[in-house]
Amino acid sequence: MRPALLLPTVGGPVLVGVLFIALWAWLGRPIAMPDIPDGHLQCLSYAPSNGNTAPQDKGFTLPPGAIAADMAHLRTMTDCIRIYSSVGHEGEAIPAAQAAGLKVLVGMWIGADDKRNAKEIDAALALAHAHPDAVKALVVGNEVLLRREMTGEQLADIIRSVKARTTLPVTYADIYEFWRRNPVVADAVDLMTIHVLPYWDDPTPVSIDKVQAHVRTIIDTARATFPGKPLQIGEIGWPSAGRTRGEAAPTLVNEARFLREFAQQADALGVPYNVIEGIDQPWKRGPEGTVGGFWGVLDASRAPKFPLQGPVREWSHWGTGAAAALAGLALALILAPAGAVSPLGQARTTGLALVGAATGSVAWAFGAQALDFAMGPMITAWGLYLWLLAGAGGVVLARACAGLPALPPRLALIWRWLVLAPATYAALAMAADGRHRDFLTLAFVLPMLSLAWPRAAGGQPGDRPASAAAEAWMGLVILVCGPLTIDSMLNTESQAWAVVCLGLAFACREAISAELAFLRGRLFPARPQG
Template identity: 30%
Template sequence: MSFRSEKVLSLVGEDFQQKTADDLARMFKVLLDGGIHGLCFSAYLEGQAPGSILSEQQIRERIAIIKPFIQWVRTFSCSDGSELIPAIAKENGLKTMVGAWLSDDKEKNEEEINNLIQVVKSGNADLVAVGNEVLYREELTEEELLGYISRVKKLAPEAQVGYVDAYYEFVNRPALANACDVIFANCYPFWEGCHIDYSHVYMQNMYYQALGAGKGKRVIISETGWPNIGTAFEASVPNTENALRYFINTQKWSREEGIEVMYFSSFDESWKVGVEGDVGAFWGLWDKNGKLKY
């Protein structure tokens, strides 16, 4: 095979035409057992949702499930018990991308930022994410978000600070890309209605747009994934075969090209049905009870 054809294959991804369901499951297990870069982590148990208080015990139990397979864990919040996750992850030899959840609740934002600073000062944050899709949700203005980012950088000058949002936000907002030490780009072909056959090259294009916006800065895919159950979104169809194909292509590319990916997600979360519809509950590699799905 020539270099040119190898490069084309890398862009298109694995040839799945002759692969059975068992083949896909075996490929998934080989990649997972070999270790993946990182996972977006949730410790919520069935019946819990944002606002529920997480116990140290449930965090430890959930970390223990994913620990053998990952190097990094990404958190979303620094309140209601989530601020305990980074220290527990560190105890288990994992690196941490620690997030503060920002919204239009300014009082809650203060709690999140203050706890985030404490996590950094305790030495438990390798990367810091100030906010997650708060611009996409239109809960803060860009100016307000930049203020929070600047504040964290001043209070924790040792931290590598960024913000998490869809890749195009960094393309469309140069001041935001400039304010970040690291670009945290969410890349979801599924939510842009992409057919699974084209999803791999589509996701790569998202990544390279963020890379261009960062002008040489480190870019991490902070979220990407594919659900296995639920209602189709345009040409994006959630089923087991497509979820496995997407995982396999993403992880092989991550490994071969050294792309840092925080795969979404660790566990299925029933509460997300209220936010994303039926598909929202089925993004995990493990089900809601902590059992590996594939």
């Protein structure tokens, strides 16, 4: 090919490549924010962790020296830890913390089981009295009232019984609302421990831009309600991964920004605080969804997730994302059939490059999301399926951009089911019980486009009545459920998911129309004339 003809052919793909490199560079740009004073946080929640197994589960084990190693990591960024139980490995954290020069907020896990409560109290008091210099306070129960496991009067009785057995400060930890409802508990403790977790606020959490004022309001309200009562913040933090709730987006930059801005104002608030948490707890993804496993300052491998001082990047390895985009672009052009890439098909060549780069980017970005929520073989397999589905969607689109015929009818039917069946499940699950579920926009955006473009995946299954009826009902479920996930007009993640759902429903429009016409005929049959 002569250079004069080659230039317009490569111009479009080169421009696409430059744009995707710029996009990834922007996503990975350094974000300036305030530093944490002295690079130290006052206190960090800690629970021994070995991955997906909870510390309280039977069979939970730790390698020798694991807790001591954790204390060495945490000692570099704090002078204090908070534990939630004093039984088993969690109790071992107290002597390990003292050896590392850390103070401890010693927890007792109190609940509806009286025998376990007695075991927790006895263990905590024995350890605290054996290491009194390491103990800042005894925390008798964590969110017991929030879980509705006992009344305020019952809890106050337990707190008073603990106080009768020690001279150490005694407290209880819960969100402000349950302190307000149960003043008898406030009367029983030496100091109040309040949890401030704006991400979990209902009905709609505030954005990262408004959250520090929100924190100040909670503390000011607590002080006004219980004047003269000492208080501390027992949990405060922000997650780095998971689904957006309202305006609260869990990202690495937002976690770093929240902690840094809060640490900057902590002295002005005049209240001691504990950050949840020191180390990511992957097992919490089970009860709380992806977001539950990503509140740590250190990741599960004990590496810092972000610096406590200096700029922070959301995608620190943005170059890999850019490389994935370029790899997708190159593969799309290399694997295109002869004649698809030519000077006479500049728009087609550019479109092919765009689809390839988008597929590479989606594969990298959704791969990261799937790794975040992968827990156990079933969910891991679900993530792998969706990752392959996203890539296959890019392939179907690339075929159309290359000028190849639409998928043959039988293959098109299989492809529609491979996309619509999991999309129906995802849309229904998100609408019915989405609090702890991730938005799967990246997994379905390319498959949605492939179905919405008849040239890519073929037309509607009009000649297959049974398939058309099933597709119609899947499309209707997706159409109704998608917009129901929008919990705030400022939640762009939920809006993007709703758009993808509407696109999938649009791809089913002919089947939906035929099914509705069929139902009208059955419900309102035409009256015979004459």
